[in-house]
Amino acid sequence: MSKSLKVLVACEFSGVVRRAFASRGHDAWSCDLLPSEDRSNKHIVGDVRDHLHDGWDLLIVCHPPCTRLCRSGRRWLSGPGYMTPPKKLPTGRTWDSMKAEFAEGVDLFVTCWRAPIDRVAIENPEMHDIAKRHMPADLPKPHIVQPFWFGHPEYKATGWYLRGLPRLVETNRLPEPERGSDEWKRWNRVWRMSRSANRGHERSRFFPSMAxxxxxxxPGDPDSVTIPVSEPIQTQLFAHEAAA
Structure with missing residues (x-):
């Protein structure tokens, strides 16, 4: 086995990824705002940004908040011009709260990407154009994989932004079911979930086979990792700040 690494798995409460690395002899920890479901003593309850300077070899950010960064969330940030209120906001939300959520998502992503850690993997969908304008210049396109590439019968395109890591290679690609069949519907379980208080919680569970x-x-050889240099991101998040 390769050298044992100190691994931080952020935004994970289930422990699935942490346990996968721990089972291979790595010093793996998880971190989330929620307690760990498996009550592990290797789980940190808190903001991952407070723990990025603790000597990790590998940072994996599994399910960071992406609602305002992904393409499906762009319509809520797109009125006339750039970053202006849309004609209609989600029920119960204000424009200020939407801006704050977007800024928080940007800060979490960029802070993790710039962490002083040799290997970084951040899970996030393809970003919309507004979000991309606030990302580091060295950010690559996401490496998109599917759970069924690793033996899990489900559809959920998973994007990985990788630094110092190779792209994942499929291990057990399953044949896809006929579109519209009952099996196909089961494979689309994530997208067919009814809205509920636990919907986001359940959708963020990681796939054991991918883990x-x-x-x-x-893991690989930590001495062979090349760390690209990040460029400063734009600090002006909103159009009105230019005139302030």
């Missing part, structure tokens, strides 16, 4: 592939493929 196993990550634990097998991402």
């Amino acid at each position: 196993e592939a990550m634990a097998d493929q991402w």
Whole structure:
């Protein structure tokens, strides 16, 4: 086995990824605002940004808040011009709260990407154009994988932004079911979930088979990692700040 690494798995309460790395002899910890479901003593309850300077070899950010950064969230940030209120906001939300949520998502992503850690993997969908304008210049396009590439019968395109890590190689691609069949509907479980208080919680559960592939493929040789240099991101998040 390759050298044991000190691994931080952020935005994970289930412990799935942490356990996959721990089972291979790595010193793996998880971190989330929620307590760990498995009550592990290797789980940090708190903001991952407070723990990025603790000597980690590998940072994996599994489910950071992406609602305002992903393409599906752009309509809520797109009135006339750039970053202006849309004609209609989600029920119960204000424009100020939407801006704050967007800024928080940007800060979390960029802070983790710039962490002083050799290997970084951040899970996030393809970003919309507004979000991209606030990302580091060295951010690559996301590496998109599917759970069924790793033996899990489900559709959920998962984007990985990788620094110092290779792209995941599929390990057990399953044949896809016929579109519209009952099996196909089961594979689309994530997208067919009814709205509820626990919907986001359940959708953020990680796939064990993909976690196993990550634990097998991402450790490697820490001395061979090349760290790209990040450029400063734009600090002006909103159009009105230009005139302030």
